[in-house]
Structures are given as C-alpha cells and as structure tokens.
Amino acid sequence: MATTSSGHTIKAFDQDLDRLRALISEMGGLAEHAIRESMRCLVQRDLDGAAKIVEDDKKLDALEIETEKRAVQLIALRAPMAADLRDVVASMKISSVVERIGDYAKNIAKRVPLLEEVSNIEPLSLMPEMAKIATQMVHDVLNAFVERDAEAAVRVIERDKAVDDFYNSIFRTLLTYMMENPNNIGQSTHLLFIAKNVERVGDHATNIAEMVYYAATGDYYVDRPRGADPLKA
Amino acid sequence: MATTSSGHTIKAFDQDLDRLRALISEMGGLAEHAIRESMRCLVQRDLDGAAKIVEDDKKLDALEIETEKRAVQLIALRAPMAADLRDVVASMKISSVVERIGDYAKNIAKRVPLLEEVSNIEPLSLMPEMAKIATQMVHDVLNAFVERDAEAAVRVIERDKAVDDFYNSIFRTLLTYMMENPNNIGQSTHLLFIAKNVERVGDHATNIAEMVYYAATGDYYVDRPRGADPLKA
Numbered sequence: 001m002a003t004t005s006s007g008h009t010i011k012a013f014d015q016d017l018d019r020l021r022a023l024i025s026e027m028g029g030l031a032e033h034a035i036r037e038s039m040r041c042l043v044q045r046d047l048d049g050a051a052k053i054v055e056d057d058k059k060l061d062a063l064e065i066e067t068e069k070r071a072v073q074l075i076a077l078r079a080p081m082a083a084d085l086r087d088v089v090a091s092m093k094i095s096s097v098v099e100r101i102g103d104y105a106k107n108i109a110k111r112v113p114l115l116e117e118v119s120n121i122e123p124l125s126l127m128p129e130m131a132k133i134a135t136q137m138v139h140d141v142l143n144a145f146v147e148r149d150a151e152a153a154v155r156v157i158e159r160d161k162a163v164d165d166f167y168n169s170i171f172r173t174l175l176t177y178m179m180e181n182p183n184n185i186g187q188s189t190h191l192l193f194i195a196k197n198v199e200r201v202g203d204h205a206t207n208i209a210e211m212v213y214y215a216a217t218g219d220y221y222v223d224r225p226r227g228a229d230p231l232k233a
Numbered sequence: 234m235a236t237t238s239s240g241h242t243i244k245a246f247d248q249d250l251d252r253l254r255a256l257i258s259e260m261g262g263l264a265e266h267a268i269r270e271s272m273r274c275l276v277q278r279d280l281d282g283a284a285k286i287v288e289d290d291k292k293l294d295a296l297e298i299e300t301e302k303r304a305v306q307l308i309a310l311r312a313p314m315a316a317d318l319r320d321v322v323a324s325m326k327i328s329s330v331v332e333r334i335g336d337y338a339k340n341i342a343k344r345v346p347l348l349e350e351v352s353n354i355e356p357l358s359l360m361p362e363m364a365k366i367a368t369q370m371v372h373d374v375l376n377a378f379v380e381r382d383a384e385a386a387v388r389v390i391e392r393d394k395a396v397d398d399f400y401n402s403i404f405r406t407l408l409t410y411m412m413e414n415p416n417n418i419g420q421s422t423h424l425l426f427i428a429k430n431v432e433r434v435g436d437h438a439t440n441i442a443e444m445v446y447y448a449a450t451g452d453y454y455v456d457r458p459r460g461a462d463p464l465k466a
Contacts, residue, residue: 065453072322079312089305089325096326175418182412189408189425196426220298 013078020070020091021146027063027098028142030056032135034105035201039128041112042194053109060102067095083218087148090215094145097204097211101138104197104204111190121177123170123191130166131198133159137205145212153212154221156205163202170195246311253303253324254379260296260331261375263289265368267338268434272361274345275427286342293335300328316451320381323448327378330437330444334371337430337437344423354410356403356424363399364431366392370438378445386445387454389438396435403428 034053041049071092074080080088137156144152174188174195213221267286274282304325307313313321370389377385407421407428446454 068322072318075308076312076314076318079309081309085305085309089301092322093325093329096329175422178411178418178422179415182415185408185411185418189411189422192422192425193429 013074013080013084016070016074016078017084017087017091020067020074020088023063023067023070024091024095024098025142025146027060027067027095027102028138030060030063031098031101031105032138034060034102035108035131035135035138035198038105038108038112039131041109042115043124043128045112045115047113050109050112054106057102057106060099064095064099068092083215086215086218090145090211093211094142094208097208098138098142101201101204104201108194108197111194114190115187117187122173123195126166126170126173127191127195127198130163130170130195131201133166134163134198134201134205137163137202138208141205141208141212144209145215148212148216150213150216153209153216156209157221160202160206163199167195167199246307246313246317249303249307249311250317250320250324253300253307253321256296256300256303257324257328257331258375258379260293260300260328260335261371263293263296264331264334264338265371267293267335268341268364268368268371268431271338271341271345272364274342275348276357276361278345278348280346283342283345287339290335290339293332297328297332301325316448319448319451323378323444326444327375327441330441331371331375334434334437337434341427341430344427347423348420350420355406356428359399359403359406360424360428360431363396363403363428364434366399367396367431367434367438370396370435371441374438374441374445377442378448381445381449383446383449386442386449389442390454393435393439396432400428400432 034056037049037053040046041053071088074088075085137159141153141156144150144156171192174192177184178188210221213219267289270282270286273279274286304321307321308318370392374386374389377383377389404425407425410417411421443454446452
C-alpha cells in the first residue's frame with residue numbers, strides 16, 4: 001500500500017496522483033474556456049468560433065478517457081487505501097463531470113447558428129454574467145480538489161443559489177418575450193435551453209464540490225442549501 | 234488478485250461483484266418505474282403520485298452511495314485486475330448514470346403540479362410512447378451489463394435515434410401550439426423541458442451502453458451512429 005510502503009513507493013504514488021490532478025486541471029481549464037467562449041459566440045454571433053467549440057470538445061472526451069485509464073492503472077498498480085483511494089475515485093468521477101460541462105458548452109455552441117437575429121434583449125446581457133459565476137464555481141471547485149480543501153468546496157456549493165436566481169429571472173423574461181410576440185418563440189426557446197445549460201453548469205460544480213468534500217473528509221456532504229428550485233436535471 | 238488467487242478468493246470476488254450487479258439492477262428497476270410513473274402522473278394529473286416520485290428518488294441516491302462504497306471496498310480488499318477491475322469501475326459509473334435517470338423522473342414529477350390545465354394535446358400522447366422506448370433502452374442496457382453482452386449494448390445505442398425522432402416531433406408540435414395561442418406558452422415550455430428530460434434518458438442509456446461495451450471488451454466504443462441531432466446535453 002502506498003501509505004505503509006517504502007518512501008519510494010509513496011513518492012511514485014504521489015507523482016501518479018499529481019499527474020491525475022494535473023489532467024483534471026487541464027480539463028477544467030478547457031471546460032471553463034469553452035463555456036466562456038460559447039457566451040462570447042452567442043452574443044457576437046460568431047459562427048466560426050461556435051464551430052471551433054464543437055470541434056474542440058473532442059479534446060475533453062479524450063482527456064476523460066485518459067484520466068480514467070490512468071486512475072484504473074494507478075489502482076491496479078499501487079493499490080491505494082483509504083484517503084488515497086478516495087482521491088483516485090474522485091478523480092475519475094470529477095473528470096466525467098467536467099466532460100459533461102464541456103458538453104453543455106458544445107450544446108450552446110450548436111445553438112448559435114440557429115439564432116438568426118437575436119436583438120439586444122435582456123437575457124443576452126444576463127446570460128454571460130450567469131456563465132461567469134458558474135465557470136468561476138467550476139474553477140474554484142477544481143482548485144479545492146487539488147488543495148483537498150473541503151471548506152472551499154462548501155463555499156462553492158453556497159454560490160449555486162446566485163446561478164439559480166439568474167436562471168429564474170431569465171426564464172421569466174423569456175416567457176414574457178414569447179407572449180409579447182409569437183415571432184420570438186423559436187429564438188426564445190433556444191435561449192431558454194441555453195440558459196438551462198448554464199444553470200446546469202452550476203449544478204455540476206455543486207456535484208463536484210460534494211465529491212471533493214467526500215474525498216477530503218470521508219464523509220458525505222449533506223444539508224445542501226437549496227435556493228429557489230429551478231427544476232433541476 | 235482475484236483472477237490468480239485461490240478458488241475461494243475468486244468465489245468471494247464473484248459474489249461481491251454479483252452483489253454490485255444486483256444493486257445496479259435494483260437501481261435500474263426503480264429508475265424505470267420512476268420514469269413510467271412520471272408519465273402516468275403527467276397524463277392523469279396525479280399530484281400525489283408525482284409527490285411520491287420526488288420522495289422515492291432518495292432511495293436511488295442512497296443506492297448510488299451504497300454501490301460506490303461497495304465498489305471501493307471491493308477494489309481495496311480484492312485488488313481486482315483487468316476485466317474484473319473494469320467491471321467494478323463500470324458498476325460505479327453506471328450507478329451514477331442510473332441515479333441521474335432518476336433525477337429526470339423527479340424533475341418531470343416536479344413539473345406535474347405546474348401544468349394546470351393540459352388539454353388532450355398530441356405531445357401528451359407521444360411522450361409516454363417516447364418514454365416507453367427510453368425506459369426499455371435502460372432496461373435492456375442494464376441486462377446487457379449483467380450478461381456482459383457488448384453486442385446487446387450496441388443494439389441499445391442504435392435505438393436512441395427513435396427517441397430523438399420523437400423528441401424532434403414533439404418539439405416542433407409544441408412550438409406550433411405556442412405560436413397559435415400565447416396562453417399556451419407557459420404550459421408548453423414545461424412540456425418542452427419534460428420532453429427534453431425523456432430524450433436525455435435515451436442519451437443516458439446510450440452512455441451506459443458505451444460503458445458496458447468497454448467493460449465487456451476493453452475497447453472504447455466509437456462510431457456511434459447519429460440520427461437527427463436534437464441538440465443534446
């Protein structure tokens with residue numbers, strides 16, 4: 001076992017684990033970038049940029065496979081126990097959530113060409129702000145994972161309410177647009193799904209935070225504070 | 234290692250793995266039931282039934298935690314290798330996807346009380362049919378996992394196109410309803426999200442199929458056939 005074996009074995013395990021963490025940080029950086037880019041492409045109607053987001057998502061898929069392979073190898077070769085095993089399992093789970101965050105960015109990017117003539121409506125200003133909070137949550141929760149900082153993970157969970165509030169506000173505004181003018185319905189529906197995708201990024205940051213909490217403490221995080229429930233999932 | 238050790242150890246490992254598989258089958262049964270029930274509650278406007286689905290989802294959450302605990306214990310105690318390790322890792326990943334399928338049922342159930350007066354519109358007939366295909370996919374892919382049957386998993390993937398076609402048809406129909414009468418917009422938006430949730434169940438069955446394929450063969454499934462892309466994620 002890594003924790004009871006020679007210094008050499010411990011060091012090798014730690015190096016392996018550091019490499020796993022580096023992979024997840026790399027994935028996190030790509031996912032955050034993809035979400036921010038999807039917002040920029042949406043607002044600026046950048047179709048080429050949107051196509052690039054869709055293409056670049058393959059990198060995240062490949063990195064998820066890489067993370068899982070390394071995690072499984074690490075378990076097979078080093079037989080980690082207790083906190084070390086929790087860390088490796090958390091790495092695998094977190095990488096799959098980060099990959100899904102990339103999928104949300106891809107989904108948003110795919111809708112950009114479908115939005116033919118979005119005028120300068122409120123939700124288009126609110127959405128990038130909402131995305132900023134959500135991507136910052138992703139950034140901070142992955143840092144919390146690298147630092148094994150359960151408290152920092154809990155602070156991320158608490159910020160999800162702000163994302164939910166943004167979502168609810170955008171949802172209501174878009175319904176109003178649709179009712180005012182039926183010509184807005186097609187566009188607004190796409191914007192509704194885009195807003196939902198960003199809201200889900202916040203949820204996924206929260207899920208990761210719960211995984212970080214468990215990996216760091218060995219206890220399951222309960223008592224998740226709930227804001228106005230925006231009908232998740 | 235289970236595969237090279239005494240018959241006793243192999244048997245103990247197999248029993249542990251069987252228990253993991255039984256847990257996942259149990260989760261699958263609950264998730265399928267929850268999706269079917271959510272459709273029944275939607276069509277019959279059964280608010281009590283819908284509340285029960287939300288409450289019952291806690292069982293799935295608990296079973297996911299139980300599955301992960303047992304999988305991690307199994308890895309720590311028995312140090313499985315190769316195909317055995319892939320099976321254990323797949324169990325963990327599949328249980329977390331099944332838990333998310335339960336979340337979709339819960340989400341649909343939460344929307345039932347918000348739909349005050351759904352008249353007998355087309356999508357309400359189409360959606361339960363769509364859900365039948367999606368839940369059958371979940372059922373079949375979990376069987377494929379228990380049987381380690383990669384071919385059966387691939388057949389599940391191929392059926393996702395039918396779910397996507399249903400979704401696209403419902404999407405277009407709902408847009409028409411919204412345009413015809415602005416009073417329908419609130420209701421139709423909820424139905425749109427409900428349809429999206431069912432469509433996502435099919436996606437998740439597909440994700441599980443890819444995991445089953447990998448667990449059974451050691452190769453990653455590529456060349457996923459794509460139908461009319463309903464803007465997933």
